[in-house]
Amino acid sequence: MELPEQRPRPPPSSRHSPTYRALLAAGPRLRPLKQVHARLVVSGLYRSRPLLTKLLTFAGDAGPSAASYARLLFNAVTDPDAFLFNSLIRVSSKSGLSAEALLFYRRMWMAGLPRSNYTFTSVIKACADLSALRVGRVVHSHLLVDGFDSDCYVQTALVALYGKSGDIFVARKIFDRIPSPSLVAWNTMISVYEQNGLTQEAIRVFHMMKDVKVEPDSATLVSLLSACCHVGDLHLGKWVRNYVADRGLDLNVILGTSLINMYARCGQVHKAREVFDELPNRNVIAWTAMISGYGMHGHGDQAMELFRQMRRCGLVPNDVTFVAILSACAHSGLVSEGQEVFECMKLDYGLVPREEHYVCMVDMLGRAGFLDEALQFIHNSVPGVPGPAVWTAMLGACKMHRDFDLGVKVAEQLLAVDPENPGHYVLLSNIYALAGRMGRVESVRDIMIHRGLKKQIGYSSVEVDNAAHVFHMGDTSHPQTMAIYHFLEQLIRKMREVGYAPEIDSVMHELEEEEREFALRFHSEKLAIAFGIMSTRDGALIRVVKNLRMCDDCHTAIKFMSVVASREISVRDKHRFHHFKDGLCSCQDFW
């Protein structure tokens, strides 16, 4: 009987020399590579450029620690050629050593070696990772001189470079010049829009891509899901979910994590959990996403349970995981649990708390009403000068528990630490108003006008007829504007009849007195909800996503809306979900 030949890997092409075959068999694994390296040196083949280049690229792909080994290989060569430089530049930028990649590009140029499209893709990627637009433009001019501007790989890299540096118009211009963009080029353009906050444009480009029959892959879908998160487009999110299932696409951990995040941020935390349970491979990031999802919905106990389970499974939580779990504790009033977690972070995992962790702790103590403890924590436990985020959390607690005198002191601290942020002036002004110090309100307003500081622009989006509709404060751009305002007026009248009284104090201070109530009535979330109620069938859930934190008045008003319109209304603000039903909010007013 003939025995099958025992071979661990398929045989590399027999045209290759034994040494080259050994190299291919080693692959991007450090130990086998070093063995082949030794063999090269012993057999005197070390001067072979192709062998050396292949060795170097494999070394570069062999994990983060291998980059220095690749460097070592390169430095042993006295007269490196263009191929070897290209490999080294690529390896450097891939391992996050972008600045070194640029230095090697310079050395290559000084050595008088010819640059190719291969050179440029790697160098441009290095520039993109550094957001080094000025250097990037110089490199761009080099490639124009050398005539590589119609190479599709180079064009795609340029789109990413300009996109990452924030110059989306140039990115789009380059993209539009690509005759028939590849899947990767489409993905790059979509992600550029998404990363720059132009969600609607990202979705539009995705539809253009579908129109020209380019099949999306998992990278496309990951960007698309991120877009769904931004505007709360659950319909599109579900479409992605079905697309993955119908095509039998591999539910890899990145795509799976994006789906978990999408469901959680679109208000369907149980669906997020379903995806989480289905995921074949779960890493720390997937666990963190799920924990954070529970936290956002005020399910601190479930977040804690998952955190414990994660540790039992032997996974190592990282600093981001701790932000998620601490924030979950803060939003659910789990003070002693949170304090334990904070200690565990330092003792069991040797992590050094960052500002965000301190913010969570202050937030947690403050929300729960332990204002003195929170202040003490700032003074005793936060190292160095506490940053603006710490004071903002403290200020939120002062407002929530109506200690306006302390609030004023905290807000003044906040402004002292970061005098450039317009949002901080608004906070200071609001707390002065709440403390009844109207003279101060006026002077803060004058300072803002004098220094030309503007508030961040708020928006809310609501899903109607399977599409996200975006509203700004006092928005009149919607085709049904008149009807929406009329409907909202009527709604507010009914709300007043059952006891709603607008809280004028919540209005941004820079408006004139008579404008205040008007502005309050037309905050973007109120417009979005009015449009949602008038455009959907009785009893349908209204889902709104807002980019900023809701104001006090809106929070109260929406409770009344849920009563007079008999609707459940879910609002995701900057920090968490608010689920309004029968005049109550799921956050139990702890927000």
Add this chain to the structure above:
DNA sequence: ATAGGGTTAG
């Protein structure tokens, strides 16, 4: 015989 572009968690 040698080298390519895009994607994830607060």
